[in-house]
Structure formats: C-alpha cells, structure tokens
Amino acid sequence: VFNVADIFGSCIHILEVQEDKNLTPLKVLHLGTLVDNIDVDQETGDLWVGCHPNGWKMFNYNPDVPPGSEVLQIKNIHSEKPMVFQAYADNGSVIQGSSVAAPYKGRKLLIGTIFHKALLCDLNPLQSD
Numbered sequence: 853v854f855n856v857a858d859i860f861g862s863c864i865h866i867l868e869v870q871e872d873k874n875l876t877p878l879k880v881l882h883l884g885t886l887v888d889n890i891d892v893d894q895e896t897g898d899l900w901v902g903c904h905p906n907g908w909k910m911f912n913y914n915p916d917v918p919p920g921s922e923v924l925q926i927k928n929i930h931s932e933k934p935m936v937f938q939a940y941a942d943n944g945s946v947i948q949g950s951s952v953a954a955p956y957k958g959r960k961l962l963i964g965t966i967f968h969k970a971l972l973c974d975l976n977p978l979q980s981d
C-alpha cells in the first residue's frame with residue numbers, strides 16, 4: 853500500500869498496489885494543512901507527516917513573517933477512522949517550513965525543513981505509545 857501526499861490538495865491518498873502492479877485508490881484523508889513528506893514508522897505503521905500550515909508564507913518567504921511548522925502523526929491509516937494528532941506546531945520562531953519528520957530513537961522526533969534547520973525534540977509519551 854502506498855501513501856501519496858498531495859500538497860495542493862492538503863490530503864493524503866492511499867493507494868493499493870495490485871498483483872498486476874496497477875494502483876487502486878483506497879481512500880483520501882483530508883488534513884487541512886499543506887502536506888509535504890510522509891515517513892512511515894516501520895514498527896507501528898504510524899505516518900509522520902511534515903506539513904506547511906501556511907502555504908502562502910512558505911511560497912513567498914519573508915524572514916520577518918516566517919512560515920510556521922506543523923507535524924502530524926496519523927494512526928490506523930487503514931482503518932475506518934484514522935486518528936490524526938498534531939505532534940508539533942510552531943509559528944516559525946523555532947523552525948520554519950517543516951517538510952519531513954520521523955521518530956528517532958523511540959522518544960524523540962526529528963523534524964527537517966525546506967529551509968535550513970532541523971529540530972530534534974522530545975515526544976509526548978501520549979502520542980508515541
């Protein structure tokens with residue numbers, strides 16, 4: 853099964869690979885934020901999604917009004933009711949333009965950006981099981 857981010861549609865498409873290698877759309881998850889890269893945790897199956905809460909600020913970069921950052925964690929993506937948690941959010945004062953995130957050594961979250969910095973932060977135990 854594939855998860856494909858649709859940055860302008862602000863959603864994730866879940867596609868299934870058939871035996872003949874064709875792709876069948878399974879579902880679309882709407883997130884209301886610009887979805888960039890998706891990392892799948894091999895152990896839990898959770899999706900970690902780097903997002904841009906304000907696309908205009910990201911595409912029209914101005915250091916005085918920087919774009920913010922957002923990371924979503926999605927559990928049970930293949931169930932009827934996937935659960936979406938906001939794992940990280942900030943207004944751009946810490947990091948700007950989060951584009952990718954992945955859990956790191958169990959209790960940490962590593963966030964990469966399209967600009968220059970990466971952030972390593974502690975995970976809230978509620979969101980990491």
Ligand SMILES: *[C@@H]1O[C@H](CO)[C@@H](O)[C@H](O)[C@H]1NC(C)=O
Binds near residue numbers: 916917918943944945
């Ligand atoms: C972000 O929020 C912090 C804390 O509320 C504030 O001090 C800072 O000025 C804000 N930065 C931007 C770019 O809005």
